[in-house]
Amino acid sequence: MQEYDTVLVGAGPIGGFIANKLAEKKYNIAVFEKNKQIGIPMNCAGLVSSRVFENFGISKKGIVQNEIKGAKIHSPSGNVLSIGGDKTYATVINRTFFDQILIEKAEKNGANVFLENKIDKIFRKKEGLELRTSKNTNCFSRLLIAADGPFSNVRKTFEMQEPKEFLYGAGSELSGTNLDPDFVHIFVGNNIAPGFFAWIIPTNKEGTCARVGLCVNKNAKHSPKNYFNNLFKNKVSSTFLDDTKIEKYLGGAIPLGLIKKNFSDNIMLVGDAAAQVKPTSGGGIFPGLSCAIFCSDVAIDAIKCKDFSANFLKKYQKLCLKNVGKELVKGYRFRSIFKNLSDKQLDRYIIKLSDPHIVEVINEYGDIDFPSKLVKPIIRKAPLLLKLIIKSTK
Ligand SMILES: Cc1cc2nc3c(=O)[nH]c(=O)nc-3n(C[C@H](O)[C@H](O)[C@H](O)COP(=O)(O)OP(=O)(O)OC[C@H]3O[C@@H](n4cnc5c(N)ncnc54)[C@H](O)[C@@H]3O)c2cc1C
Numbered sequence: 473m474q475e476y477d478t479v480l481v482g483a484g485p486i487g488g489f490i491a492n493k494l495a496e497k498k499y500n501i502a503v504f505e506k507n508k509q510i511g512i513p514m515n516c517a518g519l520v521s522s523r524v525f526e527n528f529g530i531s532k533k534g535i536v537q538n539e540i541k542g543a544k545i546h547s548p549s550g551n552v553l554s555i556g557g558d559k560t561y562a563t564v565i566n567r568t569f570f571d572q573i574l575i576e577k578a579e580k581n582g583a584n585v586f587l588e589n590k591i592d593k594i595f596r597k598k599e600g601l602e603l604r605t606s607k608n609t610n611c612f613s614r615l616l617i618a619a620d621g622p623f624s625n626v627r628k629t630f631e632m633q634e635p636k637e638f639l640y641g642a643g644s645e646l647s648g649t650n651l652d653p654d655f656v657h658i659f660v661g662n663n664i665a666p667g668f669f670a671w672i673i674p675t676n677k678e679g680t681c682a683r684v685g686l687c688v689n690k691n692a693k694h695s696p697k698n699y700f701n702n703l704f705k706n707k708v709s710s711t712f713l714d715d716t717k718i719e720k721y722l723g724g725a726i727p728l729g730l731i732k733k734n735f736s737d738n739i740m741l742v743g744d745a746a747a748q749v750k751p752t753s754g755g756g757i758f759p760g761l762s763c764a765i766f767c768s769d770v771a772i773d774a775i776k777c778k779d780f781s782a783n784f785l786k787k788y789q790k791l792c793l794k795n796v797g798k799e800l801v802k803g804y805r806f807r808s809i810f811k812n813l814s815d816k817q818l819d820r821y822i823i824k825l826s827d828p829h830i831v832e833v834i835n836e837y838g839d840i841d842f843p844s845k846l847v848k849p850i851i852r853k854a855p856l857l858l859k860l861i862i863k864s865t866k
Contacts, residue, residue, distance in 0.1 A: 517685055
């Protein structure tokens with residue numbers, strides 16, 4: 473049976489990134505991916521901060537489609553909070569190319585990538601794990617890194633902690649839009665996207681193409697696709713969608729509520745598999761890559777020390793929690809308030825936040841990767857908001 477230093481389950485962006493980190497060190501790595509092609513199907517809005525390139529040494533070439541300078545947030549009754557406009561806050565990426573470039577790098581450095589190979593069965597043996605794929609490939613490794621997405625099979629097999637909740641998405645690539653390419657549109661409301669929000673993101677510099685979509689929570693009355701269709705009829709959102717053409721449908725799920733114990737003997741969970749996702753926006757690329765660095769470092773140490781015990785791998789959990797984990801935990805607290813707001817409350821907050829003094833604060837402190845940085849300065853500027861928040865949680 474083929475033996476590897478590390479086996480990665482899943483060739484999404486997080487699995488691809490870690491595979492490259494380990495392959496660069498010349499370890500014998502296998503990546504198993506159930507899909508036929510990397511990055512397809514693409515289920516992502518593709519909005520990331522420039523940190524994704526700067527912090528992780530990923531080149532922007534061929535990946536960046538557009539740059540976003542601000543956002544227009546629409547309340548259920550049509551009030552608009554307009555933020556930013558002054559500088560680039562986010563980048564729109566071609567997610568398929570992004571995933572492909574990461575895995576190509578790993579392959580160039582020697583990683584063995586097996587497509588259409590779903591990891592079906594995992595058996596715990598005395599020294600490590602034996603894996604069997606849908607193509608009857610058998611292999612053995614002392615270290616398994618599960619980057620197998622929101623509904624991680626590895627997490628389930630080993631009865632590890634589950635995310636607190638899942639959001640379910642529906643969306644599409646659109647052509648024929650007539651948008652200001654600098655601004656994304658966000659729509660909130662219980663008839664628009666219960667428990668989350670809908671978005672329109674211009675995907676080219678002309679504003680003639682966009683990604684439109686939404687996520688809803690489990691208790692939503694209708695299916696995500698129903699809410700998606702409604703965006704084209706709703707009086708607030710439809711004005712941006714008239715006379716457009718749907719090119720391709722998108723879907724997907726987002727896990728929320730960081731899994732704190734993300735390791736076990738011989739196993740580490742990473743990316744969506746560990747719900748390393750910002751609960752306020754559903755963005756998982758930046759936090760997933762941040763934790764992927766820790767995961768790779770601990771994997772390299774484990775291989776060097778030949779120690780794959782939970783006791784050794786727990787360093788990974790500590791690093792995640794000490795760094796990006798803190799922000800994700802704070803984000804989930806904010807989400808717990810947000811998801812229960814009525815349309816009336818959403819309207820009221822958006823009107824309050826539109827005060828020019830508050831917009832100034834949002835523009836100064838707003839950061840899509842660290843939204844909690846905004847809380848204190850906003851409360852300082854508008855203590856009344858804190859009262860409103862406390863009232864809405866009662
Ligand atoms: C609608 C929507 C919009 C989003 N928008 C954004 C955004 O704008 N910005 C952002 O940062 N994030 C966004 N996200 C989140 C982002 O897409 C994820 O956080 C990111 O894809 C996580 O990467 P990953 O590698 O952990 O998991 P995935 O990308 O899910 O990759 C997991 C891979 O594992 C494979 N796999 C699963 N099980 C097995 C198995 N048993 N054997 C072999 N292979 C397996 C899957 O086929 C998949 O390729 C969005 C998500 C959704 C659903």
